Amino acid sequence: DGNELPEIENYIDENIRSSKESELFGIAEGKNIIFINAESIQSFVINNDVNGQEITPFLNSLTEDEDTYYFKNFYHQTEQGKTSDSEFLVENSLYPLPRGAVFFTQGQNKFHAMPEMLEEKDYYSAVFHANNKSFWNRDQIYPNFGIDHFYGAEAYEVNESNSIGWGLKDKPFFEQSIKYLQSLEQPFYSKFITLTNHFPFELDEEDKSIEPYDSNSNTLNNFFPTVRYMDEAIEQFFSQLKDAGLYDNSIIVIMGDHYGISQNHNRAMSTYLGKEEITPYDHIQLQRVPFFVHIPGHGKGEVKSKIAGQIDVKPTLLHMAGIKTDNDIYFGNDLFHDGRKGYIALRNGDFISDEYISTNGICYDRETGEPLETDTGQNSSETKAENACDPITKKVEQELGYSDDLIYGDLFRFVDFK
Ligand code: GP9
Numbered sequence: 512d513g514n515e516l517p518e519i520e521n522y523i524d525e526n527i528r529s530s531k532e533s534e535l536f537g538i539a540e541g542k543n544i545i546f547i548n549a550e551s552i553q554s555f556v557i558n559n560d561v562n563g564q565e566i567t568p569f570l571n572s573l574t575e576d577e578d579t580y581y582f583k584n585f586y587h588q589t590e591q592g593k594t595s596d597s598e599f600l601v602e603n604s605l606y607p608l609p610r611g612a613v614f615f616t617q618g619q620n621k622f623h624a625m626p627e628m629l630e631e632k633d634y635y636s637a638v639f640h641a642n643n644k645s646f647w648n649r650d651q652i653y654p655n656f657g658i659d660h661f662y663g664a665e666a667y668e669v670n671e672s673n674s675i676g677w678g679l680k681d682k683p684f685f686e687q688s689i690k691y692l693q694s695l696e697q698p699f700y701s702k703f704i705t706l707t708n709h710f711p712f713e714l715d716e717e718d719k720s721i722e723p724y725d726s727n728s729n730t731l732n733n734f735f736p737t738v739r740y741m742d743e744a745i746e747q748f749f750s751q752l753k754d755a756g757l758y759d760n761s762i763i764v765i766m767g768d769h770y771g772i773s774q775n776h777n778r779a780m781s782t783y784l785g786k787e788e789i790t791p792y793d794h795i796q797l798q799r800v801p802f803f804v805h806i807p808g809h810g811k812g813e814v815k816s817k818i819a820g821q822i823d824v825k826p827t828l829l830h831m832a833g834i835k836t837d838n839d840i841y842f843g844n845d846l847f848h849d850g851r852k853g854y855i856a857l858r859n860g861d862f863i864s865d866e867y868i869s870t871n872g873i874c875y876d877r878e879t880g881e882p883l884e885t886d887t888g889q890n891s892s893e894t895k896a897e898n899a900c901d902p903i904t905k906k907v908e909q910e911l912g913y914s915d916d917l918i919y920g921d922l923f924r925f926v927d928f929k
């Protein structure tokens with residue numbers, strides 16, 4: 512019956528919502544929003560190289576581009592639902608579930624997602640993904656997000672020569688998508704979900720512009736050439752958008768969906784990064800994924816180092832589109848606004864704050880990576896050990912709990928989002 516709602520709304524009013532408008536409020540109003548969900552890319556490849564070769568020359572160039580904001584401390588917050596969790600975070604600014612995938616178990620819920628909210632400014636919304644529509648239950652949940660059309664596998668010409676691994680390669684995927692994009696009513700919100708840079712990172716010889724790394728992990732080794740392939744596909748997509756006359760009236764957002772290299776490959780990863788070992792602190796830092804906001808003609812782009820996460824995407828993009836979130840229920844912050852809550856919660860209760868990184872109950876200094884002393888108090892047998900992270904840990908638990916309550920209770924049924 513929604514009894515918990517007042518308490519949750521109160522928490523959001525006090526801790527999340529800001530009444531002030533951000534610097535970029537309305538900058539994208541009337542413009543198309545083109546969102547690229549970049550499969551499995553992690554931030555450690557940005558401005559980095561392998562075998563003496565740049566891994567992502569195009570994305571690297573965007574980090575220095577005057578029309579682009581690059582967030583270098585942006586974290587994925589996904590769990591078992593992987594890509595679908597990242598979609599859930601982006602569209603709703605709610606947390607995915609601690610286990611399982613909300614896309615499957617709560618697909619019939621009522622939501623108040625970004626595509627639906629964009630209708631206030633007459634946005635048409637479409638998702639492009641060259642995979643089976645029912646995979647991850649997307650065909651069931653998308654309408655509940657207010658997504659108007661889903662271009663799935665059947666919208667594409669897929670054959671042996673243009674596919675690998677999970678399906679259509681990213682280059683033909685973008686190429687074949689352009690005609691559909693051109694046919695959409697504007698302004699539109701469109702999301703492109705890439706596929707080639709998916710575990711186990713298979714790639715045809717002809718698509719390999721850089722050589723694999725050489726370590727005991729074939730997964731890590733092969734990751735680099737497929738990341739490069741995706742980088743090239745995105746670069747081509749920018750040109751195709753220009754050729755199609757869509758570029759100038761659009762903003763383009765690029766986001767990594769989740770990690771590609773799991774901790775099973777820590778040994779190879781430590782060799783690659785030139786570290787003795789991957790500490791729990793390093794592991795959290797490896798959960799950073801790239802986030803770019805490209806605004807053609809803007810001229811004020813910069814590298815942003817403030818901490819950020821997938822939970823922040825919805826309020827950021829809605830505000831850019833000139834839509835207020837005064838009545839929304841969400842847990843992120845507008846990344847172009849200074850007032851914000853100051854921490855990014857990971858689904859397992861770990862978090863990153865301006866000062867600390869907390870993982871497995873250990874509190875690290877975010878800058879140095881050094882674990883902070885735990886104050887065991889006078890009587891450690893009775894008092895639970897306390898550390899500097901504890902006050903934020905409590906907030907994180909509260910916030911994750913509220914998000915779970917909303918989802919498990921399907922509480923949006925009881926909200927009038929007027
Ligand atoms: C599946 C694609 C990849 O359609 O989005 O999903 P993932 O395995 O990364 O969740």
Ligand code: MN
Pocket residue numbers: 550551593594768769
């Ligand atoms: Mn994925």
